[in-house]
Amino acid sequence: MTDLLSVRDLVSRFPVGGGLGSLFSAKQYIEAVAGVSFDLEAGQTLALVGESGSGKTTLARAIAGLGEDVSGDVMFDGRDVLNLAGSDRKALRREVAMIFQDAVSSLSPRFTVRALLLEPFQIHDMMPDDPDAEVDRMLSLVGLPVTMADRRPHELSGGQARRVGVARALALKPKLVIADEPTAGLDVSVQGEVLNLLNDLREKLDLALLVITHNLNIVRHVADYMAIMYLGRVVEIGDTQRIFDEPRHPYTAALLSANPTTDADAAEQRIRLEGEVPSLLDRPSGCEFHGRCPFVRDKCREVVPEVSTTQAGRRFTCHFPLGPDGAPTG
Incomplete structure (x- = not known):
């Protein structure tokens, strides 16, 4: 099977310092991601695991084409992500979607759920012929009643907001979904519901999932493979169950x-x-x-x-x- 995503020697760095001292010395950088390589096929889930500050989210943003000072090679569905521009970069945004960590704050409080779900179509000039039917389809896809469409984010529970975030990410039928701490802040019972939802959608839609988390119970539940990051590097990567059974x-x-x-x-x-x-x-x-x-x-x-x-x-x-x-x- 051909890899949907192939990452080789990826480096993402940020400038540090400032003030008067920086006027008389060379600019310093930190490498938040330092030479990461891995592959991901359609229908597979890879979990990025590590302590806070290990580079997980920076790596994910670089893969999605959101990094500013990135080098290496990122091939997504045959395209060179780091060298895309204009309409090609916009097309990548349709095929690589992100589910953000704070479900409620990532949803604009000014919009209803209907408006939030239709916004991706507006941004990409792809408004469906029957917007209301499309909203109903997306809500049903993530297990929410269609009556939820008229609510605003503050009227949703954490689990409902997370499901709206999932539906919004899937609106344009992406091939890769990046989920940043998909169960953060949720009750244990609701965490299980969200994980089952992601698993079901992966199988139903043949999605590739990249899950960022420090919750190892999530990893064991959803991930085919896991990559452990330390100081921006992958120190171990492989089959999830094998790593749990025998870490090297x-x-x-x-x-x-x-x-x-x-x-x-x-x-x-x-x-x-x-x-x-x-x-x-x-x-x-x-x-x-x-x-x-x-x-x-x-x-x-x-x-x-x-x-x-x-x-x-x-x-x-x-x-x-x-x-x-x-x-x-x-």
Whole structure:
């Protein structure tokens, strides 16, 4: 099967500094995304996982053509995303849709649900012949009653607002949907409803989904593959279940062990990371995770690890990857 999305060595950076000092020195940049590569097929879901500030949302925005200082290669459905302009870039906006993290605040309070769902058609000059019928179709698609069309965002529950956001994202029949923390702020029962909805829509519409989250329960529920990000780099990527069963990178193992559980034995075996996340302005030498890694060795402090690839296609960057017993090899 041909990849819908192919990302190679993607870098996204931002200028930092300012004030009088910047007049007499070279401009500094931080690389929020630093050399990320992955592929995604239609009908598949990839979850981007990592702590806040790991570069997940910046990566997603770059893929959607919203980054400002981006290099590398991003091919979407045969097109070079980073070099699109004019009508081609506008066409990309129709095929790559985003579901934003704060469902209510991302919906204009001045508009009714009907107006919100029709706005994408207006922006792209694609107004349907029967707007009301199209609104009814979109509401039904996400499991909302058609009577919801006359409500405003403040009259919606969190779950209803999230469903409106999903319907709005799907309005122009995109091929890729990027969902940024799709269950943030929702009750546990409503989280399950939203996740089931996304799964059903992916299968029904043959969508590719890119889910940004730090909630590992979401990952296990919806994602075929997962990519773990640290300091703007992917430190491990592969089949979701395989990674849950046998993480190879210590950072992945630490994230998985921190997932809330009722298992007392698992809680006692939790990997606790020491220290703070390093600054992007002063990246550590060698393996950038070495200052927090419980298994660090001298080589980790000095030598940048290469990407290792298993026969099953799992990729990770670690000099001494973890084995089935959770202990480092080598």
